[in-house]
Amino acid sequence: MATEASTVEETTEEHADHLSPASYWMIALFLAIVTAVEVAITYIPGYDGTILVVSLLVLGVVKFLTVVAFFMHLKYEPFTMNFMFYIGLLGALALFIAVLLSFRALFDTF
Amino acid sequence: MAVAHTTSGGLDIRKTAMWAFLASELMFFGALISTFLLYRSRTNGGPDAHELFDIPFTSVSSFVLLMSSLTMVLAHNAWERDDERQMRLWLLSTAGLGMVFLGGQFFEFSTFVHEGLKLNTSPFGSSFYMLTGFHGAHVAVGVLMLSAMVIISFRVGLTKSRGMNVELIALYWHFVDIIWIVIFTVVYLLQV
Amino acid sequence: MATIAEAPPAAPAAPSSRGGLWGWLTSVDHKKIGIMYGISAFVFFVLGGLEALVIRLQLAVPDGTVVNEEVFNQLFTMHGTTMVFLFVMPVAAAFGNYFMPIMIGARDVAFPRLNALSYWIFISGGIFISSSFFLGGFPDGAWTGYAPLAQQSEVIRMDFWAIGLLILGVASLLGAVNFITTIFTMRAPGMTLFRMPVFVWMQLVVGFLLAFSLPLVTVGLFQVILDRNFGTLFYDAATGGDPILWQHLFWLFGHPEVYILILPAMGIVSEVLPTFSRKPLFGYQFVVFAGAAIGFLGFGVWAHHMFTAGLGPVAETAFGLMTMTIAVPTGIKIFNWVGTMWGGNIEFTTPMLFSIGFVAMFTIGGLSGVTHAIVPADTQQHDSYYVVAHFHYVLFGGAVFGIFAGIYYWFGKVFGRMLDETIGKWHFWIMFVGFNLTFAPMHLLGLNGMPRRIATYGDGLGWNYWNFMATIGSFIIALSVLVFLINAVRSYRRGEPAGADPWDGRTLEWTTSSPPADFNFAEVPVVEAIDDFWYKKYGEDEDHLPVRLDTNPLDPSALAPDVDHHVHLPSPSYYPILLALGIVTLAYGFLWIPVGFLFMALGLGIMLWAIFGWAMEDIDHPMGDGGGHGDDGGDHDPAAELVGSEGGA
Numbered sequence: 001m002a003t004e005a006s007t008v009e010e011t012t013e014e015h016a017d018h019l020s021p022a023s024y025w026m027i028a029l030f031l032a033i034v035t036a037v038e039v040a041i042t043y044i045p046g047y048d049g050t051i052l053v054v055s056l057l058v059l060g061v062v063k064f065l066t067v068v069a070f071f072m073h074l075k076y077e078p079f080t081m082n083f084m085f086y087i088g089l090l091g092a093l094a095l096f097i098a099v100l101l102s103f104r105a106l107f108d109t110f
Numbered sequence: 111m112a113v114a115h116t117t118s119g120g121l122d123i124r125k126t127a128m129w130a131f132l133a134s135e136l137m138f139f140g141a142l143i144s145t146f147l148l149y150r151s152r153t154n155g156g157p158d159a160h161e162l163f164d165i166p167f168t169s170v171s172s173f174v175l176l177m178s179s180l181t182m183v184l185a186h187n188a189w190e191r192d193d194e195r196q197m198r199l200w201l202l203s204t205a206g207l208g209m210v211f212l213g214g215q216f217f218e219f220s221t222f223v224h225e226g227l228k229l230n231t232s233p234f235g236s237s238f239y240m241l242t243g244f245h246g247a248h249v250a251v252g253v254l255m256l257s258a259m260v261i262i263s264f265r266v267g268l269t270k271s272r273g274m275n276v277e278l279i280a281l282y283w284h285f286v287d288i289i290w291i292v293i294f295t296v297v298y299l300l301q302v
Numbered sequence: 303m304a305t306i307a308e309a310p311p312a313a314p315a316a317p318s319s320r321g322g323l324w325g326w327l328t329s330v331d332h333k334k335i336g337i338m339y340g341i342s343a344f345v346f347f348v349l350g351g352l353e354a355l356v357i358r359l360q361l362a363v364p365d366g367t368v369v370n371e372e373v374f375n376q377l378f379t380m381h382g383t384t385m386v387f388l389f390v391m392p393v394a395a396a397f398g399n400y401f402m403p404i405m406i407g408a409r410d411v412a413f414p415r416l417n418a419l420s421y422w423i424f425i426s427g428g429i430f431i432s433s434s435f436f437l438g439g440f441p442d443g444a445w446t447g448y449a450p451l452a453q454q455s456e457v458i459r460m461d462f463w464a465i466g467l468l469i470l471g472v473a474s475l476l477g478a479v480n481f482i483t484t485i486f487t488m489r490a491p492g493m494t495l496f497r498m499p500v501f502v503w504m505q506l507v508v509g510f511l512l513a514f515s516l517p518l519v520t521v522g523l524f525q526v527i528l529d530r531n532f533g534t535l536f537y538d539a540a541t542g543g544d545p546i547l548w549q550h551l552f553w554l555f556g557h558p559e560v561y562i563l564i565l566p567a568m569g570i571v572s573e574v575l576p577t578f579s580r581k582p583l584f585g586y587q588f589v590v591f592a593g594a595a596i597g598f599l600g601f602g603v604w605a606h607h608m609f610t611a612g613l614g615p616v617a618e619t620a621f622g623l624m625t626m627t628i629a630v631p632t633g634i635k636i637f638n639w640v641g642t643m644w645g646g647n648i649e650f651t652t653p654m655l656f657s658i659g660f661v662a663m664f665t666i667g668g669l670s671g672v673t674h675a676i677v678p679a680d681t682q683q684h685d686s687y688y689v690v691a692h693f694h695y696v697l698f699g700g701a702v703f704g705i706f707a708g709i710y711y712w713f714g715k716v717f718g719r720m721l722d723e724t725i726g727k728w729h730f731w732i733m734f735v736g737f738n739l740t741f742a743p744m745h746l747l748g749l750n751g752m753p754r755r756i757a758t759y760g761d762g763l764g765w766n767y768w769n770f771m772a773t774i775g776s777f778i779i780a781l782s783v784l785v786f787l788i789n790a791v792r793s794y795r796r797g798e799p800a801g802a803d804p805w806d807g808r809t810l811e812w813t814t815s816s817p818p819a820d821f822n823f824a825e826v827p828v829v830e831a832i833d834d835f836w837y838k839k840y841g842e843d844e845d846h847l848p849v850r851l852d853t854n855p856l857d858p859s860a861l862a863p864d865v866d867h868h869v870h871l872p873s874p875s876y877y878p879i880l881l882a883l884g885i886v887t888l889a890y891g892f893l894w895i896p897v898g899f900l901f902m903a904l905g906l907g908i909m910l911w912a913i914f915g916w917a918m919e920d921i922d923h924p925m926g927d928g929g930g931h932g933d934d935g936g937d938h939d940p941a942a943e944l945v946g947s948e949g950g951a
Contacts, residue, residue, distance in 0.1 A: 021187055028180035032173060039169045042299055053300060060295035063176075064288050071183045072284045080121055080486055081129040088133030091514060091601065092140035096147075099550050102605070102617050103148055123412050127483040130513055134475060138517035141551060145521065145536070152542030154535065230533035233542045240528065258917075 019070065027070055034059055128278050132285050139289050142244060143296060146237040150297075154232030159301045162222050171214040172294045175249075178207035179287045182280050189268070189276040197276065198263050204283065205256040208249050215246050238297070245293060248286045255279050328874035330414035331820060335421050336400030337716065342425050343392035349432070350384035351783060353377045355776055358740075362773035364761040374757035375442040376459075380432075382445030383463070386563065387470050388428045390701050394566035395420070395477055397708050398505045400716060402481065404811040404818060405499050407490025407827045412483040414872045415916065416476055422882030423473035430886050431466030434459055444755060446556070449537035449548035453529045458893050464526045465889050471516045471523075472885075478512035481505055490810075492829035496590070499809045499832075500583060503590045504569030507597040508562050514601070515558035522551030546611055553604040561600040563697060564664075565593060567704025568635060571657045574707050575639055577807050578654040579646025580848065582833060585638040592631035592638075599628045609680045618677045625675035632668055636661060651805075652726030656707035659734055663699025667692055670745065685755070688748025694741045706733075706786070713793065714800030718816045722797060725789040729782050736778030743768035743775075802860040808833040815860040821869035824858040877916040884908030 019027075038059045041047055047055075069075040074082055150159065185200030219239070227235045259279060262268055268276065326334060357377050360368040369377065403411055411417050434440050441463035443452040452460045485506045489498070525548070528534040535541045537548055576583045583589060605613055605621040613621075639661050648654070670692040674680045683689060706729075714720040748754075752765050759765055800816040810827055811818070813835055831837055838855035840848040859867060884905045891901025 084133045088136040096144040134513040141521035154541040236534035
């Protein structure tokens with residue numbers, strides 16, 4: 001019937017670690033708070049330059065990784081999937097930092 | 111729809127494929143973001159980011175998209191519990207929030223065009239619209255897929271034994287969200 | 303050796319699901335798809351080769367008058383584009399498609415319909431880009447499409463190029479995801495990653511290279527299209543755009559691309575050499591790690607194509623060093639191949655000749671590559687014929703020789719009849735002579751100052767003699783290809799029946815019938831070691847020499863081909879070809895806006911129909927007769943057969 005690979009014996013609970021809806025609401029609240037903080041600090045006079053850049057990058061990374069680890073469930077997935085994603089992520093970062101550096105544009109833009 | 115399953119190595123076929131695809135998409139958006147970073151100050155006499163961007167407005171947009179990730183994960187959770195009614199509710203909410211986000215983008219772009227930033231105004235304009243445009247296109251495709259899932263759910267039913275489509279779409283949708291997290295931080299918040 | 307007495311008929315085994323043209327158009331069988339890739343690629347090889355012959359005719363003598371500059375630019379653009387994207391990549395896909403699943407003991411790839419889609423997108427993309435010939439002329443911006451030249455042409459040629467490459471990129475990306483998933487998830491019991499054949503490992507590395515490099519050039523290509531058609535300013539220097547960005551984006555893809563071109567051939571050679579040395583591959587793990595290292599490091603050297611672009615000494619030094627580093631894993635592989643042959647019981651069959659030729663010619667090409675890594679030297683070599691010599695040694699002497707090794711090695715398995723060895727040897731030697739005569743002199747021409755991509759050159763520059771000799775060499779190559787074609791046609795019809803294991807091979811494809819049954823294996827193999835098949839045939843005596851055991855470890859489908867093994871297979875589908883048709887309709891429409899809007903709408907409509915039909919296919923109307931043998935419909939679970947549980951109704 002199916003043309004894609006499929007199976008009769010469906011695993012009922014593939015991932016043992018399952019977060020409850022309540023946990024997801026909490027994580028969403030956390031993300032909202034972080035976003036609010038991000039926006040707020042851009043309005044603080046005097047809080048700018050390198051310290052602002054670093055703070056925003058850190059907060060952005062925290063949100064990014066939170067969504068990836070928990071909403072996308074990567075924390076609980078096998079090594080292979082983690083491997084593929086992080087290789088892509090680190091690769092992208094490395095390559096584009098290199099390209100921007102070669103244009104001497106990396107630090108200009110921040 | 112085909113049924114979910116594990117194979118040799120304990121890896122699920124469709125999830126593996128989706129993660130490989132998403133890793134590839136990271137490179138795609140990385141290139142778009144880098145192009146933008148290169149060109150952000152090349153305004154060719156046209157308006158620049160500082161003049162145009164309305165951070166409060168975009169923050170609300172970002173918040174909307176973040177919340178859509180919540181509704182998405184709740185939809186997935188409902189599907190896992192075989193609660194098809196709840197799943198549909200949360201899927202529709204996700205699609206709805208996605209459309210609100212797109213509406214916000216559309217409004218924002220119209221304003222920018224009005225204030226003099228078009229696709230061909232400057233390298234800044236070109237790269238800004240290309241980046242946000244491709245992101246928006248990804249959101250739109252996501253909304254279409256979510257809607258399709260709801261329709262299929264009403265037509266044939268989308269219980270767990272029918273496949274992992276909700277999980278796959280969820281991965282795609284969250285990915286679109288995390289790209290926006292990067293865009294919001296790097297394009298909007300970190301202006302020169 | 304124990305092989306079956308009677309070979310199947312020479313034609314590819316009649317599909318159990320549907321026959322004739324419709325059978326091929328709707329097939330989701332990796333073997334059929336592999337054959338289609340192979341034949342298509344070969345047609346493009348001939349076309350690309352003809353383009354090269356015209357180039358060589360034009361350059362045979364100074365002040366040539368065979369073609370003018372405009373046509374010449376189109377010729378070298380298409381020669382490069384065709385050979386890279388429409389020949390070498392698809393032929394690797396052909397071999398990968400056909401043999402990777404069998405080598406890991408699977409019955410197909412993870413996503414059979416997606417696999418078919420990759421093929422149909424590829425062939426429509428190839429036809430699309432080649433059709434430019436009739437619709438305004440071939441693209442003429444070189445296969446590298448540098449900005450701002452690519453933006454300037456008023457004619458739509460470079461749009462054909464950019465859009466065509468986008469289409470081809472989609473096909474490759476889908477194929478890469480498919481192959482990666484298959485290798486990670488569908489190996490037979492006992493087939494750990496480190497028991498896989500090197501050929502499979504190389505396909506895995508190539509999959510990652512494709513997945514990570516294609517998106518980069520995709521962004522660049524979209525920027526080209528936007529600049530050309532929507533007035534964007536990505537590469538417009540006057541307003542702040544930077545053409546160097548294109549070079550980065552292109553070469554960030556372009557360099558991994560050359561490893562995508564060579565690694566499959568290296569994988570083939572890594573299978574052929576052990577078979578005809580009757581020894582295991584020397585240093586299997588080193589060869590695997592070296593392949594992975596080449597892939598990884600391949601992302602770190604791209605700017606060595608840009609040493610004359612003004613990157614500055616820091617960048618140039620860094621990339622020069624990285625480029626030298628990448629010679630190390632390559633060298634490791636060469637030593638391991640030599641080590642494989644050393645002390646072996648060598649049989650100089652045609653595939654073996656091509657493989658040894660690969661090792662030698664690739665080494666030469668690698669050496670000229672190392673000279674490129676030295677930045678000051680490269681500054682002189684760049685854009686000269688020295689570069690042309692370098693990449694033809696690695697791509698022709700390397701990839702093409704490897705490909706022919708694979709063809710001679712596996713032809714019998716695919717078509718049931720062996721290629722003729724005598725004609726094969728003629729093919730090899732004529733090609734070897736012709737190839738070296740064509741490209742060796744180009745090192746000299748380049749060092750004597752001859753630039754590349756010039757339509758003609760003046761008399762008295764000292765380039766006449768070697769250009770003339772190179773042209774003769776190119777026609778000798780053409781003769782050798784003709785010899786091959788004769789061999790292929792003759793052998794297909796009346797070559798010697800292959801039997802399951804004509805070469806006394808080591809890997810799983812030799813346990814199947816020739817050609818394999820639709821389902822590959824009647825019984826999914828259980829693997830206990832690298833070269834498991836060999837060790838089921840041979841033990842060792844006190845001197846570690848192989849001793850034939852009293853076994854016949856072929857798959858039941860090879861031992862008893864007429865028995866119905868009741869394996870359920872994925873159903874054929876017409877949605878992949880339909881979707882590809884939609885995509886290419888959309889593409890053509892884009893080129894002739896505003897009239898084209900109609901085609902774009904039509905194309906989009908077809909795409910939506912195909913996507914929707916595809917997604918719903920299993921629920922409402924399982925296509926046709928369900929495919930495979932002895933299908934009892936309904937509840938049967940095809941995937942169980944695909945992934946290695948015991949099959950059968």
